[in-house]
Amino acid sequence: MPVARLTDPLAIGGVTVPNRLYRAPLLEHAGDGPDAVDTLIGDxxxxxxxxxxxxxxxATVVRGEGGCAAPGMTRVHDPEFVAELSRLTDAIHAHGGRIAIQLEHGGLRSMETWHHGHRARNPGLRQLAVSEPPRLLRFLDRLGFLEYEAHVxxxxxxxxxxxxxxxxxAAAVDAGYDLIHVAGANMGIVHQFASPFYNRRDDEFGDPARFFEAxxxxxxxxAGDVPVLTKxxxxxxxxxxxxxxxxxxxCVRLCRRLEAVGYxxxxxxxxxxxxDMSIVRGAFPGDSWRDERFRAGYVDAFGSLPRAVAVAAANWAESLVYSRESAWNANLCRRVRERVDVxxxxxxxxxxxxxTERLLGDGGADAAADAVGMARPFYAEPxxxxxxxxxSNARVVCEDCNNCVVPQAAGEAGVCRTPAVLRxxxxxxxxxxxxxxRGRDGADPDRGRDTGDHDAGDHETGDD
Incomplete structure (x- = not known):
């Protein structure tokens, strides 16, 4: 079997992706306002x-009200707005790339649950729920850390x-998107349908694959035969x-079911x-929690400064449990790849x-994946x-400090804020x-290579 390399094309459904490196979904904080499309193009x-x-x-939200898991998410329920996104898809296609849009609804993870200011400004919103919230979450509600008024x-x-x-x-395909990405993990509502922790239904949607199938x-x-992928x-x-x-x-069984229904x-x-930190892992983002510029946003999100401090403490504890490890989904991906043909x-x-080369392996049984994605490193290196x-030996400058992530709860854009990384x-x-x-037309791709793996004091300021 031929070697699968990062630069090789890959067919996903009827679409050929020109290589096997992809920018994984990130929170862009573009919203739906007049600058939303330009913000997305810039990102x-x-x-x-x-x-x-x-x-x-x-992740973009498929309904006009509720369902946003974080501030600044873009909604794609309005076909007229989605049509304007053709400027984004045209920009991606002009460079020979392909673009997917990730569709989402937060369900019990929505801001209606955890964001105090959002709830106060939108008192009529209720969370959509697969089943009654689990007992542990109802306990957190009674303690005042979360608030549930769920509609099952x-x-x-x-x-x-x-x-x-x-x-x-369908609107996205009309706007030129090449693939549809269903947000099937990270505790959104699609994940909640799949999870026995959340799903205790006694109808057909009690089957963990049924909502994916629908x-x-x-x-x-x-939308026709557009390729569809999902977490x-x-x-x-x-x-x-x-x-x-x-x-x-x-998970392996669910993946086999999803292949069978056409993913x-x-x-x-x-x-x-x-x-929690199991999604991002890495270091405790202490600099962002201490940054006074975000304090008002944290208070708005969590209800008070003491509550924000309590959330920060929980964040610190989680950072100790979910330690940073390289390619932490590789073994799971390998097991799934052994059992499916997509x-x-x-x-x-x-x-x-x-x-990335190790994950792609030889394209055969030893490979963990057919394509590899990165997300947070793009905040520092677009x-x-x-x-x-x-x-051949490139390494990202991202330090997994997570200081890009926490301010998003306060409505701040996802950008790198770590001076050493920016330098x-x-x-x-x-x-x-x-x-x-560079690296084309026969040039040596490694000549003069600098992977950025140096002491921060040796670098000039790069946050311009």
Whole structure:
């Protein structure tokens, strides 16, 4: 079997992605306002211009009210707004890339649950729920950390919600998107349908694959044969004693079911039953928690300064449990890939070119994935593919400090805020490392290579 390399094309359904490196979904904080499309172009086009084969727009909400898991999420329920996104898809296609849009609804993870200010400003909103919130979450409600006034979906309403995914997908295809990405993990409502921790239904949607299937049917009926991929959860990182949960075997079985109902690619991920550090891992983002610029936003989000401090303390404890490890979904992806015939995409803690090559393996049984994705490193290096595709030993400058993540709860954009990291990126930029044309026309891709792996004091300021 021929060797699968990062620069090889990959077929997903009827779409050929020009290489196997993709920008995984991130929270863009573009919203829906008059500048939303320009913001998305500014965030996403650099990855395509630098050579990413696939660019995944971050989670977008399929309904006009409720369902946002974080401030600044874009809604795609309005076909007129989605039509304007053709400027974004045109920009990606002009560089030869492909673009996917990730469709989402937060369900019990929505801001209606955890964001005090949002709840006060929108008192009529209720969370959509697969079943009554689990007992542990109701206990947190009584303690005042969360607030639930959940509406449990009827069978008919489950079909209606699936239809909203289909309608949004159809509008996206009309706007030029190449693939549809269903947000099937990270505790959104699709994940909640799959999880025995959340789903205790006694109708057809008690089957963990049924809502995935209903979404796939709606997309097929409304958007035609556009390729559809989805994240698939394993709840292996749930705290001890919390359950029932999705095991690795459950995830593998679910992936096989999803292949059978027509999903064209799968992204298996390990996580928890909560929105916690199991999703991002890495260091405790102390600098962001201490930054006075975000204090008012934290108070608005969590209800008071003492509550914000309590959340920060929980964040610190989680950072000790969910320690940073390279490619933490690799073994799960390998197990899934052994059992399905559609492409398996791997993301989560992948930070250098050698790791991507190991994950791709020889394209055969030893491979863990058919494509590899990165997310947070793009905050510091929007044109990161120019290095990863042309430097055999390239490593991202991201330090997994997570200082880009926590301010998002306060409504801040996802950007790198760590001076040492920005200095590394600045020096690389000045050295031409992000020029997408280097390494072509017979040039040596490693000549003059600088992977940014130096002491921060050796670098010029790059946050310009």
């Amino acid at each position: 996403l086009e650099p990855a395509a211009a630098a050579g990413a084969g696939l660019v995944c727009q971050g 979906l009827t069978t008919e309403e489950c079909y209606d919600l699936a239809a909203d995914f289909g309608r949004s997908a 979404i796939r049917d709606e997309i097929r009926d409304r 698939v959860p394993a709840e292996t990182e749930a705290p001890p004693g919390v359950g029932p949960t999705l095991s690795t075997d459950d 064209d690619a799968l992204v298996p991920v390990n996580g928890s039953v909560f929105w 492409p398996v995409l791997c993301e989560g803690g992948i930070r250098d070119r050698p790791t 044109a990161l593919p120019a290095r990863l595709l042309h430097e 590394r990126a600045g020096k690389l930029r000045k050295a031409g490392a992000y020029d997408p044309d």
